[in-house]
């Protein structure tokens with residue numbers, strides 16, 4: 398039986414239609430700007446999200462890094478959540494490679510950053526201080542969707558205080574599908590957005606940074622500098638384009654499967670956090686390691702953490718979810 402892998406939505410295999418699109422892609426050298434499929438992907442996503450330009454890069458980490466470095470100079474600062482991917486899970490790249498100081502603040506339970514706390518963290522114009530330039534938000538944040546009202550308020554704050562606003566939209570489309578709005582309704586509040594094609598969208602590789610002409614021009618130079626200039630990258634861009642054109646609406650299935658998993662586990666007595674998109678967080682506590690080992694014997698791959706995250710994706714079916722719930726029940730007995 399195939400393994401049911403709930404560790405992340407990065408583990409998906411390209412679908413048959415995606416492989417066919419990759420096979421058929423027209424290619425050129427993208428460092429010369431001559432890969433028609435990369436150019437098509439960049440134009441497509443920029444237009445869809447309401448930006449003038451876009452840049453295809455190998456990873457979300459690079460996309461965020463280039464975004465931060467394009468907004469901020471050495472000695473500038475960005476405000477970010479303590480648990481945000483850009484701050485916590487990207488090796489400190491903005492500081493290491495961009496000499497950008499992060500100003501982390503504690504996030505709220507709903508995945509947002511309290512805008513009063515953000516405002517209080519903005520430093521005065523004084524040569525003792527780093528120059529606060531940017532606010533970075535994440536949506537979805539650990540599976541939670543930021544409300545459109547919140548985004549409008551964040552935008553208003555940034556306008557008022559002269560900050561740029563960046564979105565780590567690794568799972569932007571999960572948020573859009575959950576809200577039932579075009580992704581642009583979310584991205585219109587931002588100066589730049591990073592979108593992962595390799596998460597729930599199901600492409601094997603790739604992220605896209607969207608923004609204005611000047612910002613993306615700067616990011617293009619930085620991409621070369623950090624070694625992200627790829628050549629016949631159209632094979633990968635084709636996968637991303639296919640995902641954007643065929644595998645967005647189906648994210649609703651992942652959300653339904655996450656609900657199904659949460660409901661089944663709650664019925665067994667597990668404490669499960671409310672589910673909004675494709676992430677289920679279960680209090681596994683001290684049982685985390687034993688649970689992981691037990692499930693592995695049943696062909697189910699889990700992470701081992703006291704606050705256990707399980708992620709649904711296009712290779713997880715309703716039947717798989719039933720098997721996982723059964724495994725948890727068997728573990729208890």
Ligand SMILES: *Cc1c(COP(=O)(O)O)cnc(C)c1O
Nearest residue numbers: 456457458459482535565567593
């Ligand atoms: C996965 C992810 C990224 C980028 O990750 P890569 O593995 O570098 O593509 C950025 N932000 C969030 C929130 C993510 O989940």
